Amino acid sequence: MLEALVGAPRGLSVTQIAESVGVHRTVAHRLVRTLEEHHLCRRLDDRRVVLGAGLVRLAEPVEQDLRILARPVLEDLAAATEATAHLVVREDEERVRMLMIVEPRRARMHVAFRSGQVDPIDRGSAGLAILAGEPPAEGERAAVGRARQRGFAVSHGEIAAGISGISALVRAGGRSGLSLGLSVFxxxxxxxxxxxVIGAAQRLAVALG
Incomplete structure (x- = not known):
């Protein structure tokens, strides 16, 4: 249900929630009431249900140490390039999740993404960089092999039309499935x-030990 609400920033009716998660409307109503009690969702004046502020408290501890160490690295990268910097983690075998986004402060225009966004691992520079950190696999995209040779991955228009990405794997001891990069026009x-990007990834790897 929370995933359904994430994809609907303007909210959903209880009926729409029931349809999206495949339960009876009565069950959806009861679940909404439970989430409301924990401030994980709330109802607007027109009765549509949206995410609640309680999620902020729950999300704060997630990868907190990583985000604390990564923020200055991403801020410096965003400032140096006047582009949006991002940190991406592997969600599972097929997907990656945007863990942190830092937008440049002085750029006239920049790319904007939603933190927490999930994308296919084989589309976009962030996932390609993570795949490039693994041994060559049969059937892998040529872009993965090229990223393995260059030390960074490049993609054009794979996550959003007109947006290019440049990412590098963060090779930190004890960690895998982590990349750092830029999104530019x-x-x-x-x-x-x-x-x-490689320099920033190496700096974060050193910080992570």
Whole structure:
């Protein structure tokens, strides 16, 4: 139910919730009441249900140490490139999740993403960089092999039309499935941005030990 509400920022009716999760409307109503009691959702004046502020408290401890260490690295990368910097973690075998996003403060325009966004691991530079950290696999995309050779992955328009991504694997001891990168409107010099992203990934890896 929470996943359904994440995908509907303007809210859903109880009937829509019931249909989206495949339960009877009475069951959905009871579940909504339970979530309301814990401030995980709330009802608007028109009775649509939206996410509640209690989720902020629950989300705060998630990967807190990682996010604390990553923030200054992402902030410096975003400032140096005037582009949106992001930290992505592997969700499972097929998906990655956007764990942290830092937007540049002085850029006239920049790419905006929703934190927590889930994307296919084989689409977009973040997932490709993570796959490039694994041994070559039969049937893998050519972009993965190229990322393995270059040390960073590049994608164009795979997550959002007109948006390019450049990401590198964070090779930290005891951690896997973590990449750091940039989302930009245009890539004038892939190698130059790639070097900056690799440097940021190495800096975070050192911080993580």
């Amino acid at each position: 245009e890539v004038e010099d892939e190698e130059a941005l790639g070097r900056l």
